[in-house]
Amino acid sequence: CDRLPYDILPKRHMLVIINPASGRRRAHEIFKEQVVPLLEEGEITWEVVLSKEKNFVYNYIRSVDLSVFNNIVSVSGDGLVYEMVNGLLARSDWREAIKIPVGVIPGGSGNGLAFSLNEALGEPTVLDCVTSSVLNVIKGDVQKKHIILLQTVDDSVCSLSSFLWGVIADIVLDSEVLRFLGEVRYGLTGTFKSLSPSKYKGRLSFLRATEENRVKMARARKATADRLNHNQFSNNKLTQYLYEDQSFIGSTSCHNNPLLHSTKFNDLKENHASSSGSLWKTETSLLPTWDQHVSEDWETIEGEFYVIGCSYVSRLSTYLALSPSAKFDDDTIWLILVRGHVPRVLVMHFLIAMRSGKHVNCSFVDMIPILAFRLIPFEKKGGFAVDGEYMECRPVQGEILPFSMEILSR
Numbered sequence: 001c002d003r004l005p006y007d008i009l010p011k012r013h014m015l016v017i018i019n020p021a022s023g024r025r026r027a028h029e030i031f032k033e034q035v036v037p038l039l040e041e042g043e044i045t046w047e048v049v050l051s052k053e054k055n056f057v058y059n060y061i062r063s064v065d066l067s068v069f070n071n072i073v074s075v076s077g078d079g080l081v082y083e084m085v086n087g088l089l090a091r092s093d094w095r096e097a098i099k100i101p102v103g104v105i106p107g108g109s110g111n112g113l114a115f116s117l118n119e120a121l122g123e124p125t126v127l128d129c130v131t132s133s134v135l136n137v138i139k140g141d142v143q144k145k146h147i148i149l150l151q152t153v154d155d156s157v158c159s160l161s162s163f164l165w166g167v168i169a170d171i172v173l174d175s176e177v178l179r180f181l182g183e184v185r186y187g188l189t190g191t192f193k194s195l196s197p198s199k200y201k202g203r204l205s206f207l208r209a210t211e212e213n214r215v216k217m218a219r220a221r222k223a224t225a226d227r228l229n230h231n232q233f234s235n236n237k238l239t240q241y242l243y244e245d246q247s248f249i250g251s252t253s254c255h256n257n258p259l260l261h262s263t264k265f266n267d268l269k270e271n272h273a274s275s276s277g278s279l280w281k282t283e284t285s286l287l288p289t290w291d292q293h294v295s296e297d298w299e300t301i302e303g304e305f306y307v308i309g310c311s312y313v314s315r316l317s318t319y320l321a322l323s324p325s326a327k328f329d330d331d332t333i334w335l336i337l338v339r340g341h342v343p344r345v346l347v348m349h350f351l352i353a354m355r356s357g358k359h360v361n362c363s364f365v366d367m368i369p370i371l372a373f374r375l376i377p378f379e380k381k382g383g384f385a386v387d388g389e390y391m392e393c394r395p396v397q398g399e400i401l402p403f404s405m406e407i408l409s410r
């Protein structure tokens, strides 16, 4: 056939954001060689922006005029998409901005979002995820994707794929220096880490995703949607909207944990004033405020852990199929736990089994569908990995935001 049958598609103009430092530093090459020819076939026009440094895209997206673009497409790993989405939600017009469908083309090491999307579409992710992802962009249907809000006492970020503490976070974060190896970095670092895995102490509370609790969440979401629809709030960025009530700050006696008062939450916003508010209003949230204990319908586990993971895509990379049954927009956070009392050799077993998702059948692994969680680390050990990016270890809680974003799909 001479031409691909794209004539029926509407013409679109896209903002393409490329991270030349992603993975094996091939993202720009991937764009020129594998993406451009297909976009041209699709009669799509685009403007390219190259990420210049960490946080560049976060700042760029916060302020750029998006009105001329139908879509924003990243050619990168998940870290850049994380910056992009947090940038969208930091805009004064975030309510409109978050509705712009976003395309994800894998150019990084993990590429969990792109792999998970293509896996859900039944595409062979490992063979040619790039072509499959470009076709998603060209076809231009959308798939909703839930967003998880992670909150500390004085800051917040939004996450699309995972929140990790413990051995897997160590693998993801410590292998950064091996980024030039691509995804192999996870396998190598994983083997090394599993020889002497560290344990992490803390108190973890969570709200199970039971039918009853889902009803509560639906009610909370509706209340928030109503507030949004009635436009009761000024055009603040999302975090100001979520945290507009300042009254809870100052009584953060939560378990007297000194980490609660530690320094900044993460470095995404290190160059900016931190978000202005405190806590999102209780009537629209499942999360307790920091001066409150979790309510009685939450469960709490205290002790040592090898792995605490919250995952909301089926695959974080080809090596990390952490929550294989996760769907893009099923309003579920999958909690994955490996407790500190299990023999160390089982941690290696877990890491190997996770490659194919078979860890879900291991008796020593807890896989719990939840709606919200609170983690109080008892020591400042290791870092959190949020969508593969470093975040300082400190008390954190999370829940699913009451609105979704849209990912280009077919």
Ligand SMILES: Nc1ncnc2c1ncn2[C@@H]1O[C@H](COP(=O)(O)OP(=O)(O)OP(=O)(O)O)[C@@H](O)[C@H]1O
Pocket (backbone or CB within 6 Å): 019, 020, 021, 022, 023, 024, 051, 052, 053, 054, 055, 056, 076, 077, 078, 079, 080, 081, 083, 107, 108, 109, 110, 111, 112, 179, 387, 388, 389
């Ligand atoms: N020009 C740049 N030079 C160096 N680092 C950059 C640059 N632009 C962005 N970054 C940072 O690169 C990091 C990783 O980006 P990205 O997620 O695209 O690739 P990856 O880590 O290889 O893939 P994945 O997150 O899927 O494992 C992010 O922290 C981002 O802030």
